[in-house]
Amino acid sequence: MTAALLLCAYALLITRLAPLALRRADRAPRLAVTAWYAAVVTVGSSLIAAAALLVATPEHSWERLCALVRLCVEALQGAHDWIGVLLAALALAGAAIVSFRIGVAAVGTLGASMRGRLRQARLAATAGRRLPGTGATVVDHDVATAYLVPGRHATIVVTSAAVEALTGRELAAVIAHEQGHHSGRHHLLVDGMRVLTRAFPRSRFLAVAHAQVALLVEICADESAARRHSRIDLARALVTMAEAQALPTVLAASGGDALTRIKRLLSPPVPLGRGTRAGLTAALAAMASAPVAVAGLALAWPLLMDCPAPFV
């Protein structure tokens, strides 16, 4: 029981601490994406392990917690099994509901994405023409924009207006950014978060994780473009395209992300050192494996000790 409570507290702590700890995480964007996923996995496995412990050790926990009301418990000796059955039923129902929600969200989100992406890729293939010297497809349109249609039929689409509005170097930087998305398989990272936020729409923690991962993959793509192109070209392209697409009816939502990217492109932060990065990776691994370790220990403890500690 105590271990289960500890795990719940741990999950709560991470949902509170992760957004604070990862606010200035853009010095290592790729590690930050890993950190967000590690945090989500940790919270999820903590809650699952806590539920499992409650169900797996009902007698032990019940008897120990109710040491003071042992008489009462003994009076209900026969009821232990009944409580165990009830807890097991609750846990099974909980597991079924959670898997059902994730399943429905996955089918809904990914199905719609795949259909949309397939249609986009097909349309780009029919209506677009190759941009010589690049892997991009140009489509005639008077709004300057560029995007990657991710997936098996991956296509980088640039509008004719974008080709006109940008200089050759800026355009090359934009295409490199989208190529960065493609080679990093960023759509999978974003898709994962989209499924989770859709499955648990009331979770503030998941909403923040989703928004942050979406921003961080843009930063990763910017970085991969900046390796071969100048940052100022990428920044200029970003501003030009933002202006071209701006609409008064759009709610202020994505502008903050774009401003973060611009500031980062213009004055890049010092990347984290190799040592710091390795240390953080180890800490993440420890954080993510803690719940399973605690649950394992709590289950194994009575077997390991003849006289188990009173609080396990």
Place this chain on the structure above:
Amino acid sequence: MERLWSAGEWRTVREVLTELLQQRQIAYTTVMTVLDNLHKKGWLRRESSGKAHRYTPVMTREEYGAAQMRHALDASGDPAVALLKFVNQMSPEEAAGLRAALDAHERRNGR
């Protein structure tokens, strides 16, 4: 579709087939089905000439591209399609904020 656009006039299935056969092996029925599907979807206009049907695009290549792009831009607000856009739509004020940040940087660097 490409064939009909470059032709710029009404074409029968047979004519399209003859052109396609210069590039690759393709069956008459395949071409016929594709053209028929495109007609059903509203991309092609059709008229009867004798026994065969003749087709012409409803929209020009440019209009078609524009239509699909409008769709893409509309759909970008819908997270379900989830294209990885270079920059998402924002309000003019936000775009002006970006421009200001860029200008300030360029002034600082004496350009």
